[in-house]
Amino acid sequence: MQKGKINVKADNIFPIIKKFLYSDHEIFLRELISNAVDATQKLKTLSIAGDYKDEMGDLTIRVSLDEKNKTITVSDRGVGMTGEEIKKYINEIAFSSAEDFIQKYKDHASGIIGHFGLGFYSSFMVAKRVDILTKSYKKGTKPVKWSCDGSPEYSIEEIEKETRGTDVVLHIDDDSKEFLDENRIHGLLKKYCKFLPIEIAFGKEKEWKDGKEVETGKDRIINNVKPAWTRKPSELKEEDYLEFYKELYPFSEDPLFHIHLNVDYPFNLTGILYFPKIKKNIELQKNKIQLYCNQVFVTDSVEGIVPEFLTLLHGVIDSPDIPLNVSRSYLQSDSNVKKISSHITKKVADKLMEIFKNNREEFENKWEDLKIFIQYGMLTEDKFYDKAKDFSLFRNTEDNYFTFDEYEKLIKDNQTDKDKNLVYLYSTDVEKQYSFIEAAKSKGYDVIAMEGQLDTHFINHLETKFENSRFVRVDADVVDKLIPKDESKESKLSKEEQDDLTDVFAAQLPEKPVFSVVFESMDENESPVTITQSEFMRRMKDMSEMGGGMNFYGDMPDNYNLVVNPNHELVQRISKEKTEALGEELKRISEKINPVEESKQELEKANKDKKEEEISQEEKDRLEEMEKKINELQNKRKEALTGFGKENKLVKQLIDLALLSNNMLKGEDLSRFVRRSIELI
Ligand code: ADP
Ligand code: MG
DSSP, rough: EEEEOOOOSSSSHHHHHHHHTTGGTHHHHHHHHHHHHHHHHHHHHHHTTTTTSSSSOOOOEEEEEEEETEEEEEEOOOOOHHHHHIIIIIIIIIIIHHHHHHHHGGGGGGGGTSSSSSSSGGGGTEEEEEEEEEOOSTTTTTOEEEEEEESSSSEEOOOOSSSEEEEEEEEEGGGGGGGOOOOHHHHHHHSSTTTTTSOEEEEEEEEETTEEEEEEEEEEEEEESOOOOSSOOGOOOHHOOOOOOOOOHSSSOOOEEEEEEESSSOOOEEEEEEOOOOOOGGGGGEEEEEEETTTEESSSSOOBBBBBGGSSSSEEEEOTTOOSSHHHHHHOOHHHHHHHHHHHHHHHHHHHHHHHHOOOOHHHHHHHHHHHHHHHHHEEEEEEHHHTTTTTTTEEETTTTEEEEHHHHHHHTTTTTTSEEEEEEEESOOOTTTTHHHHHHHHHHEEEOOOOOHHHHHHHHHHHHHTTEEETTTTTOOHHHHHHOOOOOOSSSSHHHHHHHHHHTTTTTTTTSEEEEEEEOOOOSSSSEEEOOHHHHHHHHHHHHHHOOOHHHHHHEEEEEEEEEETTTHHHHHHHHHHHHHHHHHHHHHHHHHHHHHHOOOOOHHHHOGGGGGSSSHHHHHHHHHHHHHHHHHHHHHHHHHHHHHOHHHHHHHHHHHHHHHHHHHHHHHHHHHHHHHHHO
16 A cells, blocks of 8 residues: 655645535535546547447446445446546645635635535545545556545555446545435435436335335436437427426426527537516516536526526526636626626527517517516616517507507607607506596507506616607596697686686595696597596606605605596586576675775786885785685685585586596495486486
8 A cells, every 4th residue: 555645735625625615515426426427428538539449338327325334435437547647636636726726715715605616625525534446447557546534645555446437435524424314415416417418326216015115126317318408409399398398397387488509609508598487576586597517507596697687587508618616706797707698698689589570479479478578688788678679569458569660650640749759658557547548549549558567667768768759658647638739629618617617526526635626628529527647746656666765756645637628518517507506696706806806906006116115004904905805705606616516416426437437436435426326317
């Protein structure tokens, strides 16, 4: 037996290895198995090249657990190592790279967790001694056993070994006993080795016999050696992609479609991304993409590697070019990673464009599910916006789909306002805003359905992108005012009559929310009474609800307009009834007001150019007296009108109808309305 000392500066790097990678000890298994896979692949390459001429035999990599002797063994039938090679690769190269690694990253220990770089020496995280028993494929060389107990001293001796290849035996440390558990090891193999290219056997297949689980004679193979992403797209059918999806996410609904990534220049990247069917909460759906490095699982948190919006996708990305032994912040600034990220964005956009172009019908059918990815992407990545603006769709309230360009053409003639702005009308709830949508349609307007999770943000975003355009919710105003044009309509009621009716209608309005009565001259066929809420106020309130830091608006009471159409027959009827009931009385009051008003105006005119101190106290008192008188009379007038309004069933009925069509009539008010309607009939 030979003894030697591994040549390192640090006296003992093993405690450091243990300490720094404390929370990530489990990766030792991934490292040992990747080495076994590498050694096997090398043998296959030699065999293909004709440099290895013997039988290769069964190349299965075997993992075995000996709970009694507290060992885990990884055996391969790969190239093996000669004594010289062990000295070179294990003692010198592997050791010094492990040491470099620690030197380099000891300040960012948490950043490197889960990533490559430590290789063979990571076995000392869990083992108090490691033996390597190996026989090289090279003829005439002697099998050797290398052994090291975690100090820089090692021993190496010749041994008898029948089969070519390497057994790495870990003598598990007392504080790592957790790894001497079959389920734990099986779990780790499933996590890291599920798609490695050489078969890995761990124990035997089990089956149920006489109510008991018993081992069969068949090896239990952990992995799928040829996962779909490593195959050529031309070899794969739709079912293969679906099957692979089920392999990755056994309990998920079928995805919408997939994108097969296959790049070899300027970096190496393969993978399959799936657009999943997304349910309610998009936050919960993130972190489903798995990142692999040559088929070895690395991580499933891919922020920084793919653009934020793509973290909603599912699937795998495999790249040997993503530097894995570095911290996350470094990763995000790495230029290779940036290129990969923008490449994936481009690929995703191209694929969507392709489906849109080749099969618009399918695209439209899937739009409601796709929309959230596309909008999220357009909101967060300008580059994606630039591509997606050509296939992103608007769905109108009649379920027709339009691209942005098509839609602009559709509404250009009819929905341009007097200031040459294009007005996009939208509805956030097609059912609730039904009457407004109907009114808009009757004017020949088109209304977009914007009922999705991100639509409010999306509208704000589009307004920054579309020139000379704005979005207005269809119930933001009466239809004639939604898109202001020059033509203004005459009112069939005079200013005084409108003022009177303002009090009459106000008498019947609910106390909450706050309403103001306004008159808007419209066509006689338009609704007599409508309820609207200003676009600005509503958006501010919506944003404060979503936590946009606009609490000021959130705290304001809801403010609505009760819009009365003076040209509607029913409104005129109310005006007439009012005159019949109160005409004489109002006339008397007016006759009293008028002379006072006149003398007040005269006095004010006379005093117009005077300074405050030039007006006599007597005059000031007289003025005050007159104002008081006028106020009194006006209050009387108002009282009369309010009294009339309160008694008037038609007024109440019209207001309730307007409330009803806005879904604002509830409970007792609703049942009273129904009763009153029956009476009126
Ligand atoms: P890396 O795999 O990155 O080269 P490791 O520390 O994991 O670094 O391994 C160091 C070297 O030891 C490998 O490059 C290889 O030459 C040799 N080696 C490790 N395990 C095996 C094995 N099972 N069979 C043959 N050679 C091995
Ligand atoms: Mg390795």
